[in-house]
Amino acid sequence: MSDQKRLFLVDAYALIFRGYYAFIKNPRINSKGIDTSAILGFTNSLLDVIKRERPDHLAVCFDKGGSADRVEMFEAYKANRDATPEAIKVAVPYIEQILRAMHIPIMVKEGFEADDVIGTLSKQAEKEGYKTFMVTPDKDFAQLVSENIFMYRPVFGGGYETWGIEEVKAKFEVDDPLQVIDFLGMMGDSSDNIPGLPGVGEKTAKKFLAQYGSMENLLANTHELKGKMKENIEANKELGILSKKLATIMLDVPVEFDAKDFEMSEPDIEGVKNIFQELEFRRLTDNFLKTFSAEEQSSPSENTSAVSSSVQQTVKKPTSAGAGQFSLFDAQGNSDAIITNQDARITAATNSHFYQSIASGMATKLFIQNLMKQTSVCFDTETTGIDPITAELVGIAFSWEAGKGFYLPFPENKDEAQELIEQLRPFFESETIQKIGQNLKYDIKVLRKYNVKVKGKLFDTMLAHYLINPDMRHNMDVLAETYLNYTPISIEELIGKKGKNQLSMRDVPLDKQTEYAVEDADITLQLKEHFEKELGDANTQKLFDDIEIPLLRVLADMELEGINLDESFLNSFSEELDSEIKTLEANIYKEAGEEFNIASPKQLGDILFDKLKLVDKPKKTKTGQYATSEDILSYLAKDHDIIQHILEFRGLSKLKSTYVDALPNQVEPTTGRVHTDYMQTVAATGRLASNNPNLQNIPIRTERGRQVRKAFIPRDENYTLLAADYSQIELRIIAALSEEETMINAFKNGEDIHASTASKVFNVPLNAVTREQRSNAKTVNFGIIYGVSAFGLSNQTDLSRSEAKELIDTYYATYPKLRNFISEQVDFARDNGYVQTVLGRRRYLKDINSRNAVVRGAAERNAVNAPIQGSAADIIKIAMINIHKKLEEGNYKTKMLLQVHDELVFDVYKPELESIKTLVKTEMENAYKLKVPLDVDLDIGDNWLEAH
Template sequence: MKKLILIDGNSVAFRAFYGLPLLSNQSGLHTNAIFGYARLLEKIIKDEAPTHFLVAFDAGKSTFRHKQYSEYKGGRQKMPPELGEQLAPIRRLIDAYGIKRYEIEEFEADDIIGTLSRQADEEAGFQTIIITGDKDLTQLASDNTVIYYTKKGISDIDLYTPEFINERYGLKPLQIIDLKGLMGDKSDNIPGVPGVGEKTALKLLDTYGTVENVLENVESVGGKKLKENLTHHKDDALMSKELATIHREVPFDFNLDDLTFSNDNEEEKYELFKELEFESLLGNMEANEAEEKISFDDERVDSLEALGGAVSLHLEVHADNYLFNPPEYIAITDGGKTFVDKIDAIGAKELETFLNSRESINVYDLKRQTGLLRQLDITFNDFTTDVMLASFLLDPSKKILDVAESTGQFDISIDSDDFHYGKGKKSKNPPHEERVSFLNSKVMAVHTVKDRMINSLKEDEMYDLWLDLEIPLSKVLAEMEIKGITVEASSLVEMEDDIQERLNEIEEKIHGFAGEAFNINSPKQLGYVLFEKLELPVIKKTKTGYSTAVDVLEQLHDKHEIIQYLLDYRTLSKLQSTYVIGLQGEIKEDSRIHTRYNQTLAQTGRLSSVEPNLQNIPIRIEEGRRIRKAFVPKDDNHVLLALDYSQIELRVLAHVTQDETMINAFTTNTDIHTKTAMEVFGVGKEDVTSEMRRNAKAVNFGIVYGISDYGLSQNLGITRKEAKTFIENYLDSFAEVKEFMKSIVQDAKRDGYVKTMMNRRRYIPDIHSRNFNARSFAERTAMNSPIQGSAADIIKLAMVEYANSEEAKKFDAELLLQIHDELVFDIPRDQVEDFIPVIKGIMEHAIEMSVPLEVEYGYGKDWYEVK
């Protein structure tokens, strides 16, 4: 049998957006709705095996229904920009699956779906499934058409068939429009008849069948007020029914055969999933490796002496952690001759001598190569170029996966690591000759692409950024990773015991409120306790029962004392498992944790850390801050010193905008949030309340990070209208900031990219998009990227300046960590006071601006004590 899937495009996008927490990829694009959509498509294709497929969208704000009733759908809240920016990518997603999509002026998606489902009903051998979050479409249910109604998110679904509708409402599918005619529909602003709710409407339809029959027999209807309302609002009832009726004669320029679905667009899906960073979906696919690979004409040699002076080096191990997994193979080329073999075929001393004799050494991922060499006891860290870093600068939107991904930017096509080694359950250990051949192509690709990348960097004015900042920084980071930071496991174990004791106390309290012992971590058991035993109001249900998610518990906060204990229990449990216990497993034999830094993830240029991520240790609660107690100096004669930039993004904003009010606040050491509150609320300094300052602070940082009125409303717990007013008042108060935001968008439209103070580019591909939401997101990205990127570049520059400072080298200080705007050092206790002015001077003068850079510091016996 032929199976047609019809999806209500906008409705499902809304459900996916609100059904999943906000997610975003490294480009800053929110992706939760796109991800939810992709999961739905995967499930539908797998479970239903459709032969025909279409996604219908609303074409615009005005339809033929607005001509009948101008207030149709009036009063709907404006779509959050975090969702709006995802609509264009959702369309790309649908195209990547090879699914047809359609929209047409004057009609809604409902009408498109209604027409196609009618055609399918009339044509023999078709079964139709309609997927929507709009109950209007349930009127289309028939013997061959079922409506999958998404209640919450996209996984909680009711199947509307004629039997289901009759069982639930006592109606036939077409009577759904009569129901809407009588009771109206607030979501679509369909008026209906005042005073008629669902219960009354169903009672009337049970007796009279249709709106028309109700109105013809109004004198027989019980209740004086109801009679009056039906009489006075007769026209509204008839109009409401008409508005709710799906039009099933939309003029198409295609037929059902054109909707044939084959599900053979694997390559397009794979590329889009990579761009969106949908790792779980990528894990279910295999890359299409059908493209033609380049053959290199280099000569294989058996000794290093045969190679020329300028070479490219690649040490290989098939493992992510290059600090603790020794290299297995080595490949070195001068472009004409190449040496490739197992690492044990060459002595460490011989290799170190060779490296020190080369005039230049090019690599892919300098940090990784340094870490692998160090495991061979080779201290060489004098690489001259790094094509991975060049690749990222030239296209920061591209996820850096391996050599193949980077060299592919310049049409040098080689096998990817995933293709060569396999992935997940399909991982493999290729034979020696295969590995040698693969590494030969890998090192040759790295060598061949270098000059092309350098030329492109010079053309884009980023050569100095690459050579003078990113490459030296990578050398600094390599040494930080290798050193690691001392962590006292005993301190974490003690903390684990303390937290467990606290968890036990909370558990006892919770069980006391419940009147019985139960598994707090079981949603089913917790749901029973909260909603059946304690009879708290049900907020949300899932397929398996009551939802006990955090957002649900927060809504129940004032309903019962048990809720706060449950929230505390979850917070501490997460802290315990992820950090207190998790960090213990990351401590190596040297009693240190060796986090790894990623220079090629965030398009703004900010660093991130992995295994473990030390940038995300929660410090807003005391138990989280206490984790820092375990991070200590190397011995009792040393201390940890932490220095961080104060409000660096706002200082950068003041500099690049040249806003006099902001500059004056920073140069006179006035609290910027208080100053902002004074400007926005039009009050004197003495009249600024703590709430005013809190709101001003949120707007200040919101501007820097491109927050929308929706995002600000969520942060402050206010309406979107109030949040929009805050932002507008802010921009009116800081005229130069407003002008900068305007001009930077114009620059992005002219150039296609924006730049930081050090010329780091971020490309803005959707700045000319015809889609309003995609364009709006692009404009916000253009506004905030120069600020965030410049701040990231400044602390990087400070790290490089520190490494090059002859004055700093007089001290026995070791740079251990970079946490956003903070640097952490290990230094002898008797040197710290003399070192502070030196390192503060380096950081505060890393770059000269119109406002002073201010660095705050603290030191002590552990990381906790420094703050």
């Protein structure tokens, strides 16, 4: 590089947006509920540029007030951009603070865009002999590139590329960077709302530029074009000229390049640290200090240890110690000292580690001896598939020291595999060795098939993180990147994308298996260290130890147990539905006058509203289609037979495809039963979710639908199904938490709560409450749980908006403490950034202080709903754990099979029926003590429908 002075001009918003979207699937929320994604992303990029390039001169440019000139030229200019996300709006003042503390100048000029400011400054600096680098991913800037002006573009996946004249010429296929303006003018830019020439995209624009060189020359020669293209362009010449103007970056903004001002200087280190501390950027602080300290290199530490000669080893060292690469650990092996560098992530290739696979025989014996001496071990099973019931063990990885681990491959032969697992049995069944894993439910289920029970204390990193931040995702890759700044080998890299050519883990070479599997165990171990602390900070240690971890074993048992399904019943039901659907189809085609796909909302909307014109002003969905949902069609059903038939068609098709036909396919051949998978970490409120198949949404509300429940049957004639469900648990919780005496007493007296509410709200005696009054009271009762509005209530009932409002007002007057409770929840969320359940399960509400009323409203409803829904989830989880324990201790043959949020279903061995009924009712009703009694209804039957 020459000794020419170098100026870096940063396009602030471009990097802020980029930072924000980089975290969009996994936003960073600090304990105060601030979404810091954009701030973190921007600051990381900025430090990265400084560290890589060590610029002499640097400034950051912002937009302000948009471009007055461009809006004047073209009203729609940038008009239909999405509203700026809340996180970005709150980010800007912080970023300005950070820049001020770093003593980096902020350039902004009212009425001009950052493009124009950067353009003007770079041309001025060029005259003074500077080399200028415009830090932005935005292609528009290519027009400014010259001999001394470059684009410095962040590229996807990390790193930067520099665009000079040659690069711009190649990318845009032009002779001069200035032609980029013509290029953008021709093809337009939807994000900037530059209209462009109709029918001209990237390809055509390049062709035109090669041929005509400029917009003006193209427009002067349109006679040479032909067909539709000729018409289009001739009719839009003005638009072409306008587009080119809009795409032109201005070079005469009233700003001045002052070399002295832009010179890099010492930052106010304490000031920056304070801001980072407020934002809770711990690792970024380290990164900042390294960036601005003279000694930024740290040499990689040795993490290897003596290796026995009988094992195959794979030791990797950092490939280089160049800038941007770091050791994973400091000298103390302290993983908290990791240096983040978003664009140069640490991967196995850059990190020192020691992973080894263990050969059979003596090596295994020695390994197991060593394993048994440990007090806490992380393990991860590798199998032939993702379904634990059919998957076979391919190997198991172990790690008990960060950066180090072992892989024990399993033979394909079943007897030999069983022999190996027998050697490991003492480890898995040890009560004293703690087992650490990511999603241990899976490993436990796999091992159970080899007749091994995992005992001892457990630590599941996925569950830990679910409690730390339930709104995030919890797969290991995300956790590793977020908390360790480490990118693990992806499973796709190993076995290929899913589909036809995907390999089984068995087909992967042993050294690759070892690298992948031990890495997972190693990372999981490191995550555990991290989360242990955070669980304490969030006060959720008890929830983890007493609820989620014990529940994991309960769920594993329920899933392995499965439920018996009456397939022949479903098959005949399917035929019955099929013939009815065919009849309905024929009727609908006749009424529509043509055949079409009734199941396609798009085609259906066109038939109903374009062809038949059933309504004057049909409603549209947000994507511009006609809305044809149940609630809209129901209004029309009584006037039009076709609508009635369509609704019936929909109902029957859904029933058939989702349940009647799908369920028999989900029967596991090896067990003859249906095994759902309960997901313990997806519902933000603490509920479980069920999938493959979902057994939590089996129909019950319509007569026809609930027939499906007849297909769920006991194990055999010696068993019967028992369904136990909490009566009104959410209303009981809100009554108890709000301490609303009137409602508490109604529950204590065993009253019908909706009738009781109606009697009080409508001021009539309990026995004079009409059906309609009860029904409206019921709607409000439920509405309260969801955070009701007059608007929502009137939509749900026959009441008008004002009647609905009056009803809500009277309701609050009747139950004043309920209203207090609601505002207390919202206040708590505003002050703390989260709300919590009876057991302290938190839900963070980052939007609770949003200035956008719609967004804030949703957060406020969450503040009310999450503690209620979540507390109900907490309570049934306690009941499940206690019941499971009692069933084991009592050696009952009865098994718990299903959980449906407020209901548990059991396969009861008939001789045990009476004691089970008492056991279940007692445990459920006493799972948690509230100021309101809990009440459980029990039902028994030869299928799930009868048991209700």
